[in-house]
Amino acid sequence: MSLPDAQTRPALFLDRDGVLNKDPGYVHRWEDFHWIPGARDAVAAFNRAGWWVFVVTNQSGVGRGYYGEDDVVALHARMSESLAEAGGHIDAFYYCPQHPDATVEAYRHPDPPDRKPNPGMILRALREHPVDVARSIMVGDKDADMEAARRAGIRGLKFPSDNLMDFLEKELVPA
Incomplete structure (x- = not known):
């Protein structure tokens, strides 16, 4: 699933809303x-x-017509700026604007492959980056996040919404 002949390293997959x-x-x-x-x-x-x-991150608000993809991209850019101030970065943002009940026709899909619990976004990251799947983890706050992780062959951890660093400290080992 990962890129061949590349040095792999584990990945931390994070849901956005409710985790970050x-x-x-x-x-x-x-x-x-x-x-x-x-x-x-x-x-x-x-x-x-x-x-x-x-x-x-599932972003059904786009499909529901509440906001546009440009708003998602702009928010992710601001998140990146704020993370840089703290010495961090996101290697890639993946989002799914499709939804079975989307009011915007272009985003209506009966079962979007990228919408969690489907694993499409995780699988795309695995195709695009040399990821050590066996050592990777997905952190989410919903059962759909855990199901997407399972379907992608990634260990899932359900976050209780208190402190993310405290929650993940025991998982932090060098790549």
């Missing part, structure tokens, strides 16, 4: 974005340890 930021619903503007305690520290720590760090 507080989730009041359909967060798409920076002024509504609030980091979960320990989130920036966790990303920076895994970066320093040599892990890939990917965000995999």
Whole structure:
């Protein structure tokens, strides 16, 4: 599944809303974005340890017409700026705007392959980066995140929404 003949390293796959930021619903503007305690520290720590760090996030608000893909991209850019201030970075953001009940026709799909619990976003990251699948983990706050991890062959950890660094500290080992 990973790129052949490349030095692999483990990946930390992170759901966005509810794991990296507080989730009041359909967060798409920076002024509504609030980091979960320990989130920036966790990303920076895994970066320093040599892990890939990917965000995999369902964004049905696009398909529902609440905001556009440009809003998602802009929010991810602001997240990246804020992470850089803390010494961290996301290696790639993956998001799925499709939804079975999308009001925007272009985003309506009966079973979007990238929408968790389907593993499409994780599988795309595995194709695009030399990932050590056996040592990788997916952190999410919903059963759909855990199912996507299972389907992709990645160990899933369900985050209880308190402090991400405290939650992941025992998982932090050098790549």
